Amino acid sequence: MSLLSDDQKMLQETAASFLAEEGSIAKQLRHWRDIACKDGFGHGLWKQFAELGLTGICIPESHGGLGLGASEAALVLEEIGRNLTPSPFLTTAVAATRAIEGTAHADRWFPGILSGDAVLALAVDEGPRQAPEGTALDAKRQGNGFVLNGAKQFVVQGGSADMIVAAARTSGSPGERDGITLFAVPRNAVGLAVDSQAQVDSSKAARLTFSNVELDADAVIGEVDGGWAPLSRALDAGGAGAAAELVGVASGASAMTLDYLRQRKQFGKLIGEFQALQHRAAHLHSEIEIARAAAFKAAQLLDSGNDDAALFVSVAKAKAADVANLAVREGVQMHGGIGMTDEHDIGLYMKREAVLGELFGDVYFHRNRVAELSGY
Amino acid sequence: MTDLDTFRSDTRAWLEANCPAEMRTPLRSEADACWGGRNWKFQSDAQARWLEAMVGRGWTVPDWPRDYGGGGLSADETRVLKEEMTRIGARPPLTSFGISMLGPALLKFGTEEQKKHYLGQIARGEIRWCQGYSEPGAGSDLAGLQTKAEDKGDHWLVNGQKVWTSYADKADWIFCLVRTSAESKQGGISFLLFDMETPGVSTKPILLISGSSPFCETFFDDVKVPKDQIVGEVNKGWDVAKYLLGHEREMISGMGLGMGGSLGASTKPLDPLLRAEIAAFDVDALAFAAMSERFAAMWKAGEAHPASPSMMKYAGTELNKRRNELTMAAGGSDALEWDSERGKSGATPRSWLRSKGNSIEGGTSEIQLNIVAKHILKLPGA
Numbered sequence: 001m002s003l004l005s006d007d008q009k010m011l012q013e014t015a016a017s018f019l020a021e022e023g024s025i026a027k028q029l030r031h032w033r034d035i036a037c038k039d040g041f042g043h044g045l046w047k048q049f050a051e052l053g054l055t056g057i058c059i060p061e062s063h064g065g066l067g068l069g070a071s072e073a074a075l076v077l078e079e080i081g082r083n084l085t086p087s088p089f090l091t092t093a094v095a096a097t098r099a100i101e102g103t104a105h106a107d108r109w110f111p112g113i114l115s116g117d118a119v120l121a122l123a124v125d126e127g128p129r130q131a132p133e134g135t136a137l138d139a140k141r142q143g144n145g146f147v148l149n150g151a152k153q154f155v156v157q158g159g160s161a162d163m164i165v166a167a168a169r170t171s172g173s174p175g176e177r178d179g180i181t182l183f184a185v186p187r188n189a190v191g192l193a194v195d196s197q198a199q200v201d202s203s204k205a206a207r208l209t210f211s212n213v214e215l216d217a218d219a220v221i222g223e224v225d226g227g228w229a230p231l232s233r234a235l236d237a238g239g240a241g242a243a244a245e246l247v248g249v250a251s252g253a254s255a256m257t258l259d260y261l262r263q264r265k266q267f268g269k270l271i272g273e274f275q276a277l278q279h280r281a282a283h284l285h286s287e288i289e290i291a292r293a294a295a296f297k298a299a300q301l302l303d304s305g306n307d308d309a310a311l312f313v314s315v316a317k318a319k320a321a322d323v324a325n326l327a328v329r330e331g332v333q334m335h336g337g338i339g340m341t342d343e344h345d346i347g348l349y350m351k352r353e354a355v356l357g358e359l360f361g362d363v364y365f366h367r368n369r370v371a372e373l374s375g376y
Numbered sequence: 377m378t379d380l381d382t383f384r385s386d387t388r389a390w391l392e393a394n395c396p397a398e399m400r401t402p403l404r405s406e407a408d409a410c411w412g413g414r415n416w417k418f419q420s421d422a423q424a425r426w427l428e429a430m431v432g433r434g435w436t437v438p439d440w441p442r443d444y445g446g447g448g449l450s451a452d453e454t455r456v457l458k459e460e461m462t463r464i465g466a467r468p469p470l471t472s473f474g475i476s477m478l479g480p481a482l483l484k485f486g487t488e489e490q491k492k493h494y495l496g497q498i499a500r501g502e503i504r505w506c507q508g509y510s511e512p513g514a515g516s517d518l519a520g521l522q523t524k525a526e527d528k529g530d531h532w533l534v535n536g537q538k539v540w541t542s543y544a545d546k547a548d549w550i551f552c553l554v555r556t557s558a559e560s561k562q563g564g565i566s567f568l569l570f571d572m573e574t575p576g577v578s579t580k581p582i583l584l585i586s587g588s589s590p591f592c593e594t595f596f597d598d599v600k601v602p603k604d605q606i607v608g609e610v611n612k613g614w615d616v617a618k619y620l621l622g623h624e625r626e627m628i629s630g631m632g633l634g635m636g637g638s639l640g641a642s643t644k645p646l647d648p649l650l651r652a653e654i655a656a657f658d659v660d661a662l663a664f665a666a667m668s669e670r671f672a673a674m675w676k677a678g679e680a681h682p683a684s685p686s687m688m689k690y691a692g693t694e695l696n697k698r699r700n701e702l703t704m705a706a707g708g709s710d711a712l713e714w715d716s717e718r719g720k721s722g723a724t725p726r727s728w729l730r731s732k733g734n735s736i737e738g739g740t741s742e743i744q745l746n747i748v749a750k751h752i753l754k755l756p757g758a
Contacts, residue, residue, distance in 0.1 A: 003670075003673050003674060003677060003679065258753060258755070261755060262756060269757070270757070272755040272756045273755070275749075278745070278746070278749035278753075278755050279742070279745040279746075279749070281749060281753055281755065282687075282745040282748035282749045282753060283690075283745065285748060285752060285753060286687045286690060286691050286748065289667060289684075289687065290660075290664055290666075290667040290691060291663065293667035293669070294662070294663035294666045296666075297666035297669070311662070312662070312666070314659075315658075315659050315666075316663070318656075318659040319659050319660065319663040322659075364652075366659070367652065367658075367659055368655060370655055370658050370659055370662070371654070371655040371658070374658060376644075376646060376651060
């Protein structure tokens with residue numbers, strides 16, 4: 001079924017009014033950016049997410065969460081995207097939650113996520129593009145535990161996280177899926193250097209350097225050498241979530257641009273009367289609808305455990321990133337000079353799209369995965 | 377098990393038992409389809425058996441009411457039936473403009489007598505229909521049509537010419553837009569149904585760049601049409617026409633479906649740059665397939681914007697043209713042979729050329745974008 005249930009519609013309405021009111025660009029993104037906040041988001045807002053139950057959207061009811069899934073997370077993420085709301089929702093409440101679910105770490109971290117106190121991050125990338133099979137961060141057995149050496153980058157909110165889920169190699173070679181192990185690494189672990197950097201969109205991501213970071217055996221998430229399964233689960237949930245957020249970014253940019261076409265006058269006419277712009281706007285609208293359908297289908301397939309879920313996560317992420325990119329380019333161009341100013345919000349959409357497009361694998365990563373999963 | 381699961385397993389078993397093996401191979405072209413009609417010659421026993429079996433269950437039109445020859449299925453059941461047919465590669469038992477275009481318009485605008493009479497014939501594949509819309513002077517500007525129907529008391533007298541009438545030379549009946557008043561452009565159009573064997577009707581096929589002739593010119597010279605063969609009110613035919621165009625656009629948009637993945641997998645070795653383009657296409661094609669599912673569910677639930685078929689038609693046909701461009705590129709010089717055995721009688725280049733019409737017929741892409749800009753985006757002056 002590709003339509004929303006009544007419960008889903010209610011959740012969507014709740015998220016839409018909450019984020020439009022509390023998560024607006026003026027209240028959140030611009031505020032934290034302009035005071036150069038070290039986290040890039042507000043902990044107060046994260047608490048409000050928790051009060052509405054949203055931080056526990058993917059946490060099972062047995063742990064006190066809402067026990068919902070990727071479809072419901074997608075509805076919230078679309079509203080986050082529309083308002084460019086900075087928050088740890090995608091990394092903490094979706095991706096990292098999926099990585100630790102069903103393990104002892106769930107008992108340790110779910111309460112903090114539910115209360116809006118804990119922030120978790122995911123450390124996967126070791127180069128400028130996502131390549132999870134290429135994980136090389138070295139984890140050697142030592143005594144009763146492990147010692148980690150190597151580096152990670154683009155660890156979103158790594159500087160604010162209480163715990164970082166890190167993919168490391170315990171056997172085999174980079175390029176192999178077997179031999180990867182997930183570790184729960186405290187941010188203040190001895191030997192871990194966290195270099196948090198503002199990204200183009202004013203969000204924060206960290207470069208991590210592991211220098212003989214010693215971890216107990218119980219830091220392992222799931223099975224030693226068997227990290228690929230929980231890692232894929234986290235990356236697919238993250239990818240589907242990022243796709244939904246990108247649909248929101250595209251919709252927000254498009255709505256702003258359509259408003260401008262309806263009020264800006266040149267040559268004595270509203271510029272929205274010009275067919276050259278009308279056709280581009282109509283094309284964009286059609287693309288956004290398609291991206292939304294793809295993102296929602298990916299989420300539904302994840303929730304039902306369908307065999308095609310991975311394929312559709314890649315379809316959704318690639319399509320949504322493509323379309324959001326079109327939306328922000330058209331947005332800035334159609335706004336003309338005002339679109340180039342920092343004062344106007346349309347440029348903020350362009351910046352956010354760049355980061356989300358990269359997160360959990362870029363367009364090329366996911367097109368390639370579609371080709372591989374399709375047998376060519 | 378839910379009711380839907382039970383329906384799925386029953387349907388699966390029934391299809392396994394009743395869909396002949398020959399009907400589980402892909403349609404290579406429109407010519408392979410079963411179109412039905414008074415003069416239809418089945419291409420095989422299997423084609424006849426498959427149609428009969430599906431007609432028996434009302435599954436040529438699964439979501440139409442049982443009273444009118446349909447299967448009375450819900451939206452979910454219809455989707456499950458479609459999925460189960462796709463699973464075994466079952467061909468549609470019947471392809472017809474009666475099903476995809478006229479039927480929905482009759483369900484909405486027809487009288488009870490008209491529904492009982494015409495819909496059953498359509499569901500059983502007894503009458504093959506064609507569409508008389510475009511005229512030499514009325515293409516994108518369809519409402520400018522001039523074919524005239526005069527009220528002669530006990531009948532309409534029709535004179536004029538249509539063009540791009542799909543399969544007019546093979547059709548039994550036509551649904552036709554005619555001018556019944558010159559006083560208003562859109563408000564002077566009526567929607568008539570009549571038999572193509574009526575004296576005064578003649579057709580002439582048009583040869584296309586693809587080498588086939590799916591369209592005709594159709595001429596009306598003092599054609600007498602009984603008064604009760606009008607759908608909707610006199611001079612209100614534009615409403616029927618627009619509604620029907622929505623269904624035509626929905627049907628044409630479906631051409632963008634399928635193929636996701638198979639193109640790249642069937643072409644080896646694959647140039648890496650071409651592979652990248654095919655992968656980009658597959659992303660778009662599979663995303664559009666998700667949109668089609670969503671659109672069908674929304675349309676059925678009455679949640680779709682009335683102008684959304686224009687969006688679907690635009691996106692689907694542009695996608696189909698792109699797919700054909702890639703099929704040509706992937707085929708290289710193999711894809712250039714026009715009528716060889718090896719090249720399946722030029723199936724690839726003929727399909728490629730035919731696809732160029734997709735974004736013209738049923739309203740051009742530019743017209744669809746105008747409609748989206750005006751009715752969905754509400755842009756000024758559109």
